[in-house]
Amino acid sequence: MQEMLANPAVQGGLAPFIAALTVTALLAPFRLGGLAVVAAFATAVYFIAGFTFEPLTATRKIILLGFAAPLAGIVIDFAFRPTRFEAWALALAGGAAAAWIFWPILAPKGLERALLPGGTAVLAAAWTVGFSHSRLAEDGVRAGAAGLALGAGAGGAAILGASLTYGLYGMAVAAGSGAFLLVQMIIGRKIHAGATFMLAAAFLTALLAAAAMILAQVPWYAVAALALVPLAASLPVNAGAPVWLQALLLSLFGFFVAGIACALAWHAGG
Amino acid sequence: MSSKFSTGLFAAALPFAAAAAPESFTIDAYHSFPYFDTVHLGTSVIRGRFEKISGKLVLDTAAKTGTIELTVPTATLSTGDNDKGSRPRSRDEHLRSPDFFNVAEFPTMSYKGTATKWHGDAPATVEGQLTLLGVTKPLTLTVERWKCGPDPRTQGKRYFCGGNATGAFNRSDFGMKFIVGPVSDEVKLWISVEAFRD
Numbered sequence: 001m002q003e004m005l006a007n008p009a010v011q012g013g014l015a016p017f018i019a020a021l022t023v024t025a026l027l028a029p030f031r032l033g034g035l036a037v038v039a040a041f042a043t044a045v046y047f048i049a050g051f052t053f054e055p056l057t058a059t060r061k062i063i064l065l066g067f068a069a070p071l072a073g074i075v076i077d078f079a080f081r082p083t084r085f086e087a088w089a090l091a092l093a094g095g096a097a098a099a100w101i102f103w104p105i106l107a108p109k110g111l112e113r114a115l116l117p118g119g120t121a122v123l124a125a126a127w128t129v130g131f132s133h134s135r136l137a138e139d140g141v142r143a144g145a146a147g148l149a150l151g152a153g154a155g156g157a158a159i160l161g162a163s164l165t166y167g168l169y170g171m172a173v174a175a176g177s178g179a180f181l182l183v184q185m186i187i188g189r190k191i192h193a194g195a196t197f198m199l200a201a202a203f204l205t206a207l208l209a210a211a212a213m214i215l216a217q218v219p220w221y222a223v224a225a226l227a228l229v230p231l232a233a234s235l236p237v238n239a240g241a242p243v244w245l246q247a248l249l250l251s252l253f254g255f256f257v258a259g260i261a262c263a264l265a266w267h268a269g270g
Numbered sequence: 271m272s273s274k275f276s277t278g279l280f281a282a283a284l285p286f287a288a289a290a291a292p293e294s295f296t297i298d299a300y301h302s303f304p305y306f307d308t309v310h311l312g313t314s315v316i317r318g319r320f321e322k323i324s325g326k327l328v329l330d331t332a333a334k335t336g337t338i339e340l341t342v343p344t345a346t347l348s349t350g351d352n353d354k355g356s357r358p359r360s361r362d363e364h365l366r367s368p369d370f371f372n373v374a375e376f377p378t379m380s381y382k383g384t385a386t387k388w389h390g391d392a393p394a395t396v397e398g399q400l401t402l403l404g405v406t407k408p409l410t411l412t413v414e415r416w417k418c419g420p421d422p423r424t425q426g427k428r429y430f431c432g433g434n435a436t437g438a439f440n441r442s443d444f445g446m447k448f449i450v451g452p453v454s455d456e457v458k459l460w461i462s463v464e465a466f467r468d
Contacts, residue, residue: 006451049447055404057445058375059368105375162359162367165448215374216367217359266358 011047012155012168013175016040020179024191031077033140033180034197037147038070040176041204044169058215059165061101062207069203073195084134090199091130098125098207102214120220121210124227128206132198132230140184141246143193146233147177147201149254153226154209156258157265161218166208173204181251185244202230209261219268226261229254292335295327295431295465304342304461308441309454318349318365327465329385329393329431331418336385336393340461345373369448376403383411392416396435402444411435411461421466432464 004010020036020043027033045051045063053060076086098121106114128150136142155170177197184191209226212218232253237246305319325340344366351361359367366373383398393413400409416433420426437459442450 160358162363163369165369215372
């Protein structure tokens with residue numbers, strides 16, 4: 001049993017998927033099925049690194065924000081009416097979060113060397129969070145497909161960029177989003193994603209990809225490519241089509257873009 | 271007579287005065303390396319070393335006191351696998367990533383220790399603090415060999431000391447928890463040091 005739990009595929013894939021599936025099934029009736037992502041991510045953190053936050057490294061800041069994002073999402077979903085201003089504010093928060101995490105690492109390198117990775121991290125986080133919230137959060141299938149592709153793309157690129165830890169965290173987000181999507185495909189109707197789901201998925205994947213760029217070897221243009229996944233998940237599909245078909249098509253759109261990001265990471269290594 | 275006596279007394283006292291004074295040494299970066307090894311998948315031992323090290327020693331052999339301060343740039347690690355071949359990344363690149371040494375965020379690790387046991391004029395045990403990944407934990411080093419003397423390369427004009435020290439720590443204590451098990455938690459250290467008297 002211990003040997004099985006030490007397997008990276010279990011830590012970053014199977015265990016997070018089971019946790020997310022359980023959370024989605026239990027909490028979807030209360031419009032909290034979006035907690036699937038954080039359940040999956042927390043499961044991976046438990047197995048891979050544990051809940052230690054001292055010293056507060058970049059990775060631990062990402063973990064903290066990953067836990068805080070769905071809590072903020074719950075407040076947004078249940079306490080506020082949706083406004084256009086909301087997405088801009090969240091985009092700003094995404095960019096600020098990236099700056100908070102990576103500035104202490106980039107600052108000693110000097111402005112010239114810090115500008116490209118730092119700018120990419122801030123802009124990718126701001127765009128991914130803002131766009132996903134404004135265009136995908138209200139549609140459970142689109143949100144799930146975006147989370148699935150973002151997680152797989154961030155995870156795959158990170159593994160190719162020499163960080164299996166970030167890779168497994170990305171895959172855990174993909175597993176959580178996949179579970180969230182699977183429930184909708186099985187029951188044949190969309191469930192509420194909201195900021196509870198989308199903030200966690202967008203924040204985590206954008207920050208993990210940026211971390212894999214700054215602390216490992218993912219090239220900046222792979223991170224930029226990955227940020228286009230939410231755009232792919234917003235492409236039009238027949239709203240009258242069965243949920244499973246919509247989920248399949250939107251996931252394929254997302255995977256196509258995530259695949260490009262991974263290919264760029266692979267190419268940079270070769 | 272009085273002058274001869276005082277001169278003799280001074281001459282007799284001089285070695286003690288000199289020996290009692292702590293002497294400062296600077297690490298010779300070309301002959302000093304920290305080596306490490308871990309067990310891979312419960313089978314072979316993978317060894318590596320850091321290519322650079324800097325630091326200071328302060329020794330007082332008469333008083334049997336000594337301190338050491340070492341700083342290691344973590345990006346200089348090498349296990350002999352720098353060529354990625356058909357893989358996306360080499361082992362050394364992976365070891366530099368956040369999975370292990372996280373060199374972008376923690377570019378140095380350091381050790382500060384004090385010699386607490388001596389065998390004659392040689393330090394035998396050094397108790398100190400290892401700082402790795404921003405975490406500081408105690409680490410005791412056992413000095414396996416130690417010698418001081420004139421440097422034969424300079425016909426004795428330069429005085430130097432050198433030797434080896436060993437120790438071990440659990441990497442998970444420092445937050446390096448990635449695949450503990452498949453790659454052993456225990457990391458053995460073997461530090462070779464030579465240092466010139468300032």
